[in-house]
Amino acid sequence: MREVLLAPTLILLVGLLVLASLTLGYLELSPLAWWRGVWAGDPLLRLVLVEIRLPRTLLALAVGAALGVAGAALQSLLRNPLAEPALVGATGGASLGAVMALYWGWASAWSLALPLAGFAGAALVTALVLLLALRGTSTVGLILAGVAASSLSTALVSLILNASPNPHATMEIVHWLLGSVADRSLQDVALVLPPIALGLALLLRQGTALRRLVLDEEAAASLGVSLPRLRLAVLVGAALAVGAATAIAGSIGFVGLVAPHLVRPLVRHDPARTLWAAMGAGAALLLAADLAVRLLNPHGAELKLGVLTALVGAPFFLWRVLAVRAP
Amino acid sequence: MKTLRGWHRQLFVMVAFLACVAQAQEGPRRIVSVNLCADQLLLRLAPERVIAITTLSRRGDLAPDPSLGADKPAIRGSAEEILALQPDLVVFGPFSAAATRSLLERLGLPVHTLPYVESLDALREAIRTLGQLVHEPERAAALETRLDALAHPFGAEGETPVILYYLQGGYSAGRGTWVGELIERSGGINAAARAGLTGYGDLPLERALAARPTRWWRTAYQNDTPTLGERLLAHPALRRQAGEPRWLPSWAITCAGPWSFKALERLR
Numbered sequence: 001m002r003e004v005l006l007a008p009t010l011i012l013l014v015g016l017l018v019l020a021s022l023t024l025g026y027l028e029l030s031p032l033a034w035w036r037g038v039w040a041g042d043p044l045l046r047l048v049l050v051e052i053r054l055p056r057t058l059l060a061l062a063v064g065a066a067l068g069v070a071g072a073a074l075q076s077l078l079r080n081p082l083a084e085p086a087l088v089g090a091t092g093g094a095s096l097g098a099v100m101a102l103y104w105g106w107a108s109a110w111s112l113a114l115p116l117a118g119f120a121g122a123a124l125v126t127a128l129v130l131l132l133a134l135r136g137t138s139t140v141g142l143i144l145a146g147v148a149a150s151s152l153s154t155a156l157v158s159l160i161l162n163a164s165p166n167p168h169a170t171m172e173i174v175h176w177l178l179g180s181v182a183d184r185s186l187q188d189v190a191l192v193l194p195p196i197a198l199g200l201a202l203l204l205r206q207g208t209a210l211r212r213l214v215l216d217e218e219a220a221a222s223l224g225v226s227l228p229r230l231r232l233a234v235l236v237g238a239a240l241a242v243g244a245a246t247a248i249a250g251s252i253g254f255v256g257l258v259a260p261h262l263v264r265p266l267v268r269h270d271p272a273r274t275l276w277a278a279m280g281a282g283a284a285l286l287l288a289a290d291l292a293v294r295l296l297n298p299h300g301a302e303l304k305l306g307v308l309t310a311l312v313g314a315p316f317f318l319w320r321v322l323a324v325r326a327p
Numbered sequence: 328m329k330t331l332r333g334w335h336r337q338l339f340v341m342v343a344f345l346a347c348v349a350q351a352q353e354g355p356r357r358i359v360s361v362n363l364c365a366d367q368l369l370l371r372l373a374p375e376r377v378i379a380i381t382t383l384s385r386r387g388d389l390a391p392d393p394s395l396g397a398d399k400p401a402i403r404g405s406a407e408e409i410l411a412l413q414p415d416l417v418v419f420g421p422f423s424a425a426a427t428r429s430l431l432e433r434l435g436l437p438v439h440t441l442p443y444v445e446s447l448d449a450l451r452e453a454i455r456t457l458g459q460l461v462h463e464p465e466r467a468a469a470l471e472t473r474l475d476a477l478a479h480p481f482g483a484e485g486e487t488p489v490i491l492y493y494l495q496g497g498y499s500a501g502r503g504t505w506v507g508e509l510i511e512r513s514g515g516i517n518a519a520a521r522a523g524l525t526g527y528g529d530l531p532l533e534r535a536l537a538a539r540p541t542r543w544w545r546t547a548y549q550n551d552t553p554t555l556g557e558r559l560l561a562h563p564a565l566r567r568q569a570g571e572p573r574w575l576p577s578w579a580i581t582c583a584g585p586w587s588f589k590a591l592e593r594l595r
Contacts, residue, residue, distance in 0.1 A: 026534040044539060044568070051564035052533050103551050166552040168495040175555060183497065183532040185562045301529050 044245030068282020071256025097121025118247030199241030206273030254313020354462030362420030480514025496556025
């Protein structure tokens with residue numbers, strides 16, 4: 001694909017997916033009848049559009065963008081093609097923080113506690129993994145540290161939910177492991193959109209520094225890149241974006257891994273432009289996955305997002321692992 | 328001599344028969360219930376002969392009247408506890424402890440299993456059967472009469488409320504459920520059934536609202552322990568469509584009985 005066409009293509013794709021996400025749902029109406037009804041001012045249809053489908057679409061958009069950019073930034077920073085929010089522990093840590101806030105009642109006492117706890121959890125666990133991974137730059141070291149941190153947070157999430165006296169909490173473990181943006185409200189969107197936007201802004205500003213890091217760390221330093229500052233910026237940015245996204249949508253894997261890889265060849269492996277392109281690709285991937293969960297099983301229990309992203313992501317991940325191992 | 332022997336035999340048969348009848352009229356004397364719903368029915372049918380109930384019947388949120396049977400020992404329902412009580416009838420619920428039940432059956436204890444009740448007719452049948460089993464047909468008939476007196480439509484004249492039963496995480500009750508029966512018997516339309524739900528299950532908010540509910544019910548079960556699913560019940564779209572929830576006590580729907588309809592009276 002010609003590079004000039006990439007941005008318009010991504011924007012068009014995301015636009016179409018947004019339109020589809022607002023059009024298709026559980027109402028038994030043809031798309032035409034649906035929009036006609038909305039246009040005619042049917043109060044129920046407008047209620048569904050504004051209060052249910054709009055928040056859902058906005059969240060899929062924001063969460064996908066957050067995961068895509070965070071994945072691209074982490075891959076560039078660690079110069080490791082397998083780095084992604086879930087693998088470096090950000091997703092698991094954010095789940096743990098959000099679960100503590102929700103089930104111990106902090107979130108109902110103070111609504112901001114939810115995104116803040118997600119941020120704190122993501123930042124803590126990611127910092128731990130990065131510290132371990134930065135000692136040696138080996139891929140194996142990063143994966144092992146990430147797996148350990150993620151398993152630990154998953155176990156703690158399950159422990160907290162199992163200990164809750166409410167039987168519904170146990171069922172909700174699935175949500176925190178596989179993620180969903182179904183039936184969220186505009187308040188939820190308002191709660192997490194600012195931290196996601198802040199995190200994205202911070203990450204997108206690191207493009208130049210990440211581009212210089214492609215050479216190697218010393219060369220980057222000689223070009224005026226302050227590595228500690230860059231690391232801190234990526235860590236805080238990723239924790240803000242992924243922490244807030246996970247706090248409301250649960251842990252969604254593989255989007256952060258796949259999105260940057262999909263677009264990187266299209267921008268000639270330029271880390272700075274990969275950030276922007278991964279934002280569009282991540283949003284498109286998550287919107288598509290969220291459409292699929294609605295359409296695949298319309299009359300039974302809704303599938304979880306993580307099921308679909310894993311179905312696409314896991315084979316991709318294996319392929320990347322094999323590619324990394326090959327000389 | 329020959330005739331006397333014949334007379335003897337006749338007398339013996341008659342005495343044996345009378346003894347049987349007397350025994351039968353008394354019915355089981357040591358009834359143990361190992362199911363909350365069985366507790367509630369037995370405490371109304373044969374309170375004098377129930378010797379143990381479940382610990383759940385002590386809970387104010389699950390038992391319609393926790394003072395009923397407060398003098399009875401409460402058990403958790405293990406085989407050891409039951410055997411130690413030397414019962415002559417053990418009543419189980421439809422889904423309770425299959426292993427315990429088959430163990431007691433193998434040991435020769437009389438065991439009765441309450442059916443799964445999802446309709447008024449099924450409830451009548453269950454009450455009648457249990458009444459016969461414990462030899463209290465009159466009390467069973469009285470309970471049925473009370474049921475009929477309570478199970479009638481309510482709500483304003485000419486209004487057919489569309490009622491959505493909606494719990495944490497979007498859990499609802501559709502066609503073929505006791506909750507659906509309660510809604511329909513009280514003159515309403517079950518929104519979840521209208522939305523295509525059969526049995527109990529999760530209903531996406533969009534489909535729930537598409538059934539255009541005019542009221543919604545929730546239960547107070549564990550609503551003081553926060554969960555993610557509790558956030559769904561705070562969704563503004565739900566209130567915009569169906570208003571503020573009416574609170575149904577958990578005991579109204581945990582077990583089917585006259586008390587279920589009694590609880591609905593408060594929602595009028």
